[in-house]
Amino acid sequence: MNRLFFRFFVLVTLSITVAAFVIYFAISRLFGDPLDDIARRQAAAEIFLLEQYVDKAPADEWLVRLNKVREVSRANLELVPLARARNAVPAHGQAALERGDVVLDAAHKAFFRRVDLAGDRYIGSADEVIHAQNLPIDVGLALEMEALRYAIVALALLIPIALWSRAHWRGLQSLSAVADEFGAGKLSARAKVKPSASIYPLAERINHMAGRIEGLVESQANLLHSVSHELRTPIARLEFALELLRAKAPDGSLEPRIAAMEADLAELNALVGELLGMAKMGARETVARAPFDLALALRDCANSTPGSEPAGSAPAAANRKLHTDIDAALGMIEGDQRLLMRAVSNLLRNAEKYAKSRIILRARRDGSGVEIVVDDDGPGIPDMERDRIFEPFYRLDRSRDRATGGFGLGLSIARKAVELHGGTILADQSALGGARFVIALPAGGLVLRT
Incomplete structure (x- = not known):
């Protein structure tokens, strides 16, 4: 669930970034570069002096006023040939230069403007251009202002989206928790969501x-x-x-x-x-847990199964075929002893029906929990049937049928008993040539004690 909303926020952020670039280029295409507007405002003082003070002078005083502006302004104002200005001005500013407009060069902190279109100011003024340099234009500041503008817009969008998403996220978390409980067997689990919620x-x-x-x-x-x-x-x-x-x-x-x-x-x-x-x-959703000695319980369960014998001993009779290999360090666990031992007993009785001469009950404990394994040397279980044998009333068509006894419920009961303890049970191929059943009880589902 968290990954889902993380991807959602990444998508929203990328969308806002792409939208910012699209908006910037669209505005630049339709109305001009926004950076030029900022640069024009920063150079407004020099432009104002040129347009409102120098240009308002009579023809014989125009150069005098231009020199006065040079004295008081920090910008460097000089007259350059029109041909030179045309080479310096980019293509998109050529038309503005020919009209006599101010053409900004924000990257070089400068602007160009023709002196006179008709040559009335002085002889040759129609072929000269005012080139103002060292203007108080800060492109970095302009970029920071643009970035701040888009950041404010992004936050204005992301904050409502975040609040809206948070409400959805909490609701979906609640539904996810209910789905987990329901899937774990708690059929009474229900989602509690306010009627005002969108979900x-x-x-x-x-x-x-x-x-x-x-x-x-x-x-x-x-x-x-x-x-x-x-x-x-x-x-x-x-x-x-x-x-x-x-x-x-x-x-x-x-x-x-x-x-x-x-x-x-x-x-x-x-x-x-x-x-x-x-x-x-x-009908059960939980089990009554109580501490018990797992190794002792497994040995008692094995002893109650016909044909049992201690590990490493020779068979005393032809019908003795159950060997035990139970780790003495299994220790204490908390669970329903009767249910767990019924699951193990069902597996042992199932092996007893089909084994030829040997059954092995193993139990080990590691960091991930407890593993209980039942092996037999019988005909085994086909790969395609290993999941279905845990279904109620399901029996194999060939060697494992009703003629050997049973109703196809023992393995189903064993799986339910193990699942109530948070464990898993699966069927596999045994090293003895027959079937192997593995019960895995996780440490998180049981309280393990030494």
Whole structure:
């Protein structure tokens, strides 16, 4: 936002500068050089004496008065041939010289003017020109005056623009903060702008959009929560009916069918539990933070996963395939331990389903935060699918499908839990040949302690 307004002010300043040059050249083209006007005012005393004192004298006294002016004036007045004056005067002043006007040469602090057009003053006066030098003309002062004039005009324009832009900048900063909060999951964030503000209509539209989105998300979460709860009752009834059916067939003839139906009910019950978890997770905007030992929590999480073994030890059984490499210097962090460990547990259970013989859980701490990595040696995840696997109910078409169990909600829940702590989670290729999941918890989002 600051960069936007910096560019705006640079553009305005450049526009005013270009406009000043355009105005200067346009006025010079139409009305003459403004510097000549300033120089004419500075040489007004000598011009006045020449026009009002010397030229008013009779023909026989003209040279006498010119000599008197030479005595009292600091300027050097001399008579030069007309041909010499024509060579010294620039092209744009030739016509004025021929008319008998005063032609200023501000750069050399001088002016030219013909003595007489008809030769009445004295013999040969029609072929001579008065050349006044060392006039009190200060071009530097003239340039400073012009610069000051344009600076005043620029300030007169920039100050109102700055005040107007500041009001817009503050309003846009408020909208930017609301957008950041809304994007971070705080769906109740709204822009508070005065009705008199110029961006008030935009803020109202953004608030209306945010309200619609919040309402849709809440409706979806409420529907998901309600449906999940409503499914609990028929599931309980079916479980009770299966028990009754088992009691009606004591010979065990229906046991295979009953076991298959119970497996389906258990799967449905697990799905309802996952749906409830998703609904609760989606309704949360913040987490309750409390300090806990991250290394100890990760070890407990790994020990609760089937097939775990300490780092560096040999597998004691064929089903033991989880290795841990957790840095003891992780220290304490502040966050929701249950949510974070559920995210890690979901990643470990996901790896447990697809790994061939080995899973590694690593955790490291550096200046940027904490990194938790889960590697497996399974079939891996195609590049095109690595972003989509975190979507709810999304499963891969080949090796990672429903036949291996799960409903496509575990990774989605893990991502939501990590994002609530200000972290990120991504999928990549593992050095073991399978999938790698990386959880990055930034130091700015968590209070890290040794």
